[in-house]
Amino acid sequence: MEYSVGIIGVTGYTGQELLRILRRHPSVSIGYLASRRLSKPEPVGKLLPEFRADRKLLIEPYDPSKIAGRCDLVFLALPHGEAMKLAPILLKKSGLSVIDLSGDFRIKDKTVFRKAYGFAQSDAQGLKSSAYGLTELFRESIRNARLIANPGCYPTASLLALAPLAQQKLLPAEGVIIDAKSGVSGAGRSAKDDLQFCEVNEDMRAYKVGTHQHTPEMEQALGWISKKKTTLTFTPHLVPLNRGMYVTAYVPLAKKISFAAVSELYNSFYDDEPFVRILPEGVWPQVKTVAGTNDCEIGLYLDPSGKRLTVLSAIDNLGKGASGQAVQNMNLLFGLPETTGIRIGHEGQ
């Protein structure tokens, strides 16, 4: 137990998943759990029945003055718009790092942010100093930051699928399509009429077509990688399962290529990455192979013309798409092996 960490907003789905992962992490202890809904401390199992077995941990009302001295790092698992208020206060405490799982620090351009989220980004200093936390793609800047903007779930699955193409200038400026399907936990925990069980079960639907706030987040990151502007067509869909995300990306390649070449490109790009798995030809990702993990599976289909590539990727929206990646970033900040506590099985520990 070398480090102590806190979670603010532990009762939401990403907060709960952080707690699930961190409780078995061999190098951290839980120093602070907070929910802004509480007026007095409560046993974790009372608010989150999944943790009834734990009789010691408490969730406390949020109080920033309590964090100093108790935590080396704090995860913010709050609704959009809240972290930009808390982060500046927390970062004044020396030695404290912050990993934010909301969208508050993901988009660098304030005009784009306001259009995407409908309100202003008010913490200019945080925005400037924060690193975008898609670990495999921006590892160096993450390592040197104290404030990490943990990526959205759709951007994580999509950017891992497209990054090798972007880096190799194979991604066209427009015409790339991302058709994405998400399990329901991606929509968060607060009660909503259209996410009640009977409204989702046996249904399937697109939503926010052409307007989802993750579109500019993806376009920004692709621009960083490819050094040019990319415009995406992105359609998210809701499907009736708890955890899991499936992205099917369609790319009209900037130039003709062979399957062997594209396969080699992806395999070498992710060769040393423990959490990204390129599947053999003709094998496709499945949600169930990544559910509960920090893994991303990627499958490739090149059509006979050699000009159209379909990239399929699957993640757990609460794993690599949120809390798993947040812990991967924490490991990076602490100088631990990135797999610590999130690679299940002997080989990773």
Add this chain to the structure above:
Amino acid sequence: MEYSVGIIGVTGYTGQELLRILRRHPSVSIGYLASRRLSKPEPVGKLLPEFRADRKLLIEPYDPSKIAGRCDLVFLALPHGEAMKLAPILLKKSGLSVIDLSGDFRIKDKTVFRKAYGFAQSDAQGLKSSAYGLTELFRESIRNARLIANPGCYPTASLLALAPLAQQKLLPAEGVIIDAKSGVSGAGRSAKDDLQFCEVNEDMRAYKVGTHQHTPEMEQALGWISKKKTTLTFTPHLVPLNRGMYVTAYVPLAKKISFAAVSELYNSFYDDEPFVRILPEGVWPQVKTVAGTNDCEIGLYLDPSGKRLTVLSAIDNLGKGASGQAVQNMNLLFGLPETTGIRIGHEGQ
């Protein structure tokens, strides 16, 4: 189209199911649809996407003065506690009948009601004049009433399972157990934290153990049939499916009996009933055989001692357990064949 009917509270699950059934009912037209949440009329498809194909029907703000002259009968599909306020006003209109799908008029004893629902039954006149609408068991009193208390879903499935025993004095005064499992639509439509998709999917749980308000409703009806007091042990469970209810009732018989005799008892009791189906020995009810219908399936298992009977019954909680039975009662009030509009297929129409 001989009759015109209205639905107040059409946006809830039972209201919506009433509309689904009544739209294809050959002898009624829809004269009035109301939701108390509205401030101006809206097309039905805007509030209930399932009815988008219907471009004519409107849902109106609730206004009792609009009902006179437009409806022969009104269904109240409102939360508990509301019908007792509306029914007295509606029943003042001559020629208008009311079928209430809430619990307001089901329990005749006001002390028992207050304990079960947590508030007082305030309409003594309605309570006195209303009939308990379990059609197969109380047909004559329903036919002569203007206010029908449509039964709860658990009582419908349980009472159909136990009535033949109660009538034959085979039901003991105590020791009868009702273990019931319900789909999620039984809990209603309003957004609740613990009925969000991810909270119900892949879960299963008992709730209101020993305290559910349907227990006294069932005990009261069994008392009417058997002419003696019966105390039940009732445990409801929530299971992850939209529609369907399964009751497994365990009866220590008042006297030993053969399977042939108990089978004959059930078959003759329900011989002329189009909606109750006694299954052959060794065949068990399934939710999927009754989903979307007004049917009830009953299976029987007598243990080798001849003294312990297990009665299994399945209904659709929104069908025979609510809106289907409400239409069956409407048919009875209008003097139509009971199967009109609710028996699918040639034989019933």
Add this chain to the structure above:
Amino acid sequence: MEYSVGIIGVTGYTGQELLRILRRHPSVSIGYLASRRLSKPEPVGKLLPEFRADRKLLIEPYDPSKIAGRCDLVFLALPHGEAMKLAPILLKKSGLSVIDLSGDFRIKDKTVFRKAYGFAQSDAQGLKSSAYGLTELFRESIRNARLIANPGCYPTASLLALAPLAQQKLLPAEGVIIDAKSGVSGAGRSAKDDLQFCEVNEDMRAYKVGTHQHTPEMEQALGWISKKKTTLTFTPHLVPLNRGMYVTAYVPLAKKISFAAVSELYNSFYDDEPFVRILPEGVWPQVKTVAGTNDCEIGLYLDPSGKRLTVLSAIDNLGKGASGQAVQNMNLLFGLPETTGIRIGHEGQ
């Protein structure tokens, strides 16, 4: 009951759905139900518990000599490769029409067929004389045929989404993408390891990427409409629900267009069609609004460039995607209003 019809292969999902629809159809009676798995007649409810309420209907062993005189029309709901053996025999009986729900007669080019299905199309006469049964698009040829090749579920949802563009020469020769998501009943009823409940529930996956047999079926029909060759990129996905299909089609338009123009195009194209519903701007199809119906919902999103159109469509894969459309075709052959028995509610009957 003006007509008598039969179903061969009634125990599969499409056969069962045909029976469900036809039992309440006001103008047909069931003259013959057959399953090749039977050696003697059995009550329908024994093989299909959903029909336990029906105590009269029998399913018989398949015997073509029994059909003459008992049926005006026969539906074939059999695995691919079987109808091409049965249809020639059945069509020898004068006055008998055949609607085939398999893929056997859908693809006119025998080389393409063999590549798609892995075996030869052996009934040249049937192939030549059959009409492709996508009712809204090929109504006249259906009306004049005795053998109807009922379309696949993916082609139905996709072609209804793309036909207005194809007709107006707005569809490019290549670059059109169809990302499709299907409920599980589309895969048929026979037990398969990877369709067991625990293998599908909480999972999501693409399959047959780039190789699905419905691709040439769609390309062929688009060619008939647009009078030019079209190459599609088609990716089918399996999602955990029983019934429903969602198609998200991405079209790089052959020329720039306004949303008003494309909306007007779709609305006028389907103006008189009772089963196709164009949704207003910003409203998206849902599986639950079409489940259990013969409807198709279509939504449109045009990106700000005016050059990229996303067309979203939803159907019930067993409804408009199979058995519902088969009955629509039957109505057409019999000269009945197309909505007979498949438009629920007063307006359609």
Add this chain to the structure above:
Amino acid sequence: MEYSVGIIGVTGYTGQELLRILRRHPSVSIGYLASRRLSKPEPVGKLLPEFRADRKLLIEPYDPSKIAGRCDLVFLALPHGEAMKLAPILLKKSGLSVIDLSGDFRIKDKTVFRKAYGFAQSDAQGLKSSAYGLTELFRESIRNARLIANPGCYPTASLLALAPLAQQKLLPAEGVIIDAKSGVSGAGRSAKDDLQFCEVNEDMRAYKVGTHQHTPEMEQALGWISKKKTTLTFTPHLVPLNRGMYVTAYVPLAKKISFAAVSELYNSFYDDEPFVRILPEGVWPQVKTVAGTNDCEIGLYLDPSGKRLTVLSAIDNLGKGASGQAVQNMNLLFGLPETTGIRIGHEGQ
């Protein structure tokens, strides 16, 4: 890695769950994985996609001669009737222990066994020497055995619920009812018509009413604890979720008792047990609080008469109901803390 273990039948659900647990177990390595369906070794991820991340482990064709020297203990995760053939051969190897997850060695009386399973128990020596592996109840005999009959899932949930009553002579000789609900993985992996996704999803049903083979297993164990014969009424139900089991047991108590006394009885009985959790009054077990764990949650309801107790218990049918408990038994045999590798979180490791 002090010990090496093998799994025979690793491709079924219990075998796969054993592998999932053992891969992260800190004190064992995987020495042997076999499937009788194989003719040559295959990477684990090819047969079990959930383990694609593991590139080293192989599943081999079953060959008992390969086990000697490679394993200290072997788990048998095979269909009923197979372990009784393999166990005698495996136990001849000195130092090798066997934990069997089938029903082969659970019932000591051969006549009862034959009636329950429909075939004879042929390994008299194994039957005699084996211990019944419900760890909390029979720890001493397990510790001293080389062959463990791991209990069924229903018996595990039911016996943990009833054991305190049985030990205190509060359980009557008859009249105890066990109403049980199981997720679908309990039925095993091999493809079955009635366990296809569409046959189970949105359905619920009882099965094997009065005839399930777990009834005599439970009655036998209750007899061992209470030293008298107990006859149970047991009804299993199938519900649409992957993992989880819920038991609602109804007990007419042999004598009147207070809630405080019964609560004290359960709490003291399980006081030192890390995997059994007695919930406070008015709190009920949930499947989701035990899914993926080796835990059992127990809730208690005593009716106002003080004579009727409802005991509710929840387990994961693949966890404490099968593979989790098998690993708990392995820990016991190896002299490791029982929680090793199966208690998630810091406190248990």
